[in-house]
Amino acid sequence: MDPGNLSEETIKRLRPPAKGNSITYFAGSTIQGAKAPRGFGVRVTASGARAFILNYRLRGREHRYTIGAWPDWSALKAVREARNLRQRVDRGEDPLKDRAPIPTTKSVSSVIEDFMTRYVRNRERPLRSADQIQSAFDRLVKPRIGRIGAYELRRSHVAEMLDRVEDEAGPVQADRVRAYLRKALSWYAERDDEFNLNAAFVRVGARANPKERARTRVLSDDELRIIWPLLSEAGAFGALLKTLLLTAQRRDEVANMTWAEIGPDGIWTIPAERYKTKRSNHVPLSKAARQVIEAQPKKDRCDYVFPSRTNTAFSGFGKPKARLDKAMQDALQKHGRTVEALPKWTLHDLRRTAKTLMARAGVRPDISERVLGHVIAGVEGTYDRHSYADEKRDALEKLAAMIGRILNPQPTNVEKLGEYRAKVQA
The missing domain is CATH 1.10.150.130 (Tyrosine recombinase, N-terminal domain)
Structure with a gap:
């Protein structure tokens, strides 16, 4: 190290070693008029921690005194302390003997x-x-x-x-x-x-x-048409996201779904101990949701529907989500649209999208709130103990049907039967 090149920035830029620690000596360097004594240096560990040290020889033996960690100790303060320590050594004193034992530290x-x-x-x-x-x-x-x-x-x-x-x-x-x-x-x-x-x-x-x-993002019909076939190619992650949209539940609730939680009647019971409201939520799975779930391979000694490679609940959403975003951008470019045409979105936006699609399908707001597992406020929430299982099943079937119509839109010259009859009667 070039003497005189000692500063806070120099210490910050010292490279950590691949393992263990390394020491850079600054003997003879100056900072604000204070000259570092011989043996003064900076120790850098593999993890990047930095500390000022002083190496000295006393009565034929080498010693190392740790002055303090950077940046708690500034370079100027450490140099001044090193000069005081060197003077004591020159008088025949051993600074380590007077120092209180350093407490052991946990990682x-x-x-x-x-x-x-x-x-x-x-x-x-x-x-x-x-x-x-x-x-x-x-x-x-x-x-x-x-x-x-x-x-x-x-x-x-x-x-x-x-x-x-x-x-x-x-x-x-x-x-x-x-x-x-x-x-x-x-x-x-x-x-x-x-x-x-x-x-x-x-x-x-x-x-x-x-x-x-505080987001209001809802995926558009065009975005759903782009994303759905990509989910079919994304393995367990893609199936998990399809289930998110088809059930309107939260990410971690779906990721932790187990086969034991799904009853023979097709009702998925999310236990209270892992539900946000601390109440169990009963989700009558639509036919479309059951098809996605039942298509997942079962693993020995693993009850999770969407397991990770280590047979734990699916986690680590960042990388597969990034790959999905990249695939969506590529799909947009193939259709001649710019990447900027795809605003940022999160997995939680699927839950908000499901709520919006239920409203478009004619589901009453109080029923969709119960599908989402929200606590109903006021007198109704206190005294109404009806399970609403049939209403929730109907809501989720309507949600699945709405998604199906979005993914497979009818030709513009085809009218719905109800709309046609209304015109004829008029």
Whole structure:
């Protein structure tokens, strides 16, 4: 390293090694008039953590003193401390003997595992979203910052990780990961007086604008005609999305569907413990929905209708959704339309689309609300204990029929029988 080239930006740009750690020495470098003593350097770990160190020899033996982590310690502050330490060494003192023992630290992965075991999957009160939280930690957090020690974790690590999650899975998923990790670290901070939560999370902001998240997106008929054949080629992911639209249920509710939840009468019962309203929801499956579901291959020792490769509930929606978007864009271009003709959409938009299609099919709003599993407010919700099974079945059959008419529109010169009779009678 060129002496004199010491700055915060220089330290930031030091490349982490492939494994272990590496040390870059800055002996003789100056910063704001302060000259770094011999043995002064910056240690960088494979995970990207940086710390200032001082190597020195005393009574024939090499020693290494860790001054502090960057950016908690600025380069100028670390150089000044290193100069004081070097003076003590020159007087024959050993700074390590006077230093309090450094407390052992758990890795971020260890903190997460303890949090999942003791809080998320607590035997007495496990969270309904435990599988979703576990999946987010395993896929998005541990591979990126899991090896970093909890004491060494800094907001720059968290911010960089969330940037990558946002790029791959969108701002909403990044905010979910942020909330999960903050809860885990807050839980750990209550149990370790030495852990500094602010160092890891202060000023790490949310990615999604709440106002922008209040969506009204509904897929158009043309978009449905483009997307449906692509879903038929997308395996379990495509079948899952078809079921989302045909049942008007939420993504994770469909992803966690099991064969045992589907009764011989064709009613899918979503148990209360994994339903958002904490009430079980009974969904009379339409003929079209049953055809999609029954076409899914069954796996040994796996009860999920839409399993992952490891026989768990389907997860990791980001990559297959990105492939689907790309296929939709290609389909648009084949028809001479620009890519910009396809506005961004989310899987939850399918649920909103289903609600809108039921309205077009003549389903009463109160019935479609019950299909969606919403809690009915007021006196009606309190005293009306009718199951509405027949009404919900009729609504979902009308939804399927509406989708069928959209996918296979009649020629413009063909009139519906009811409309023809009305004209004749007139």
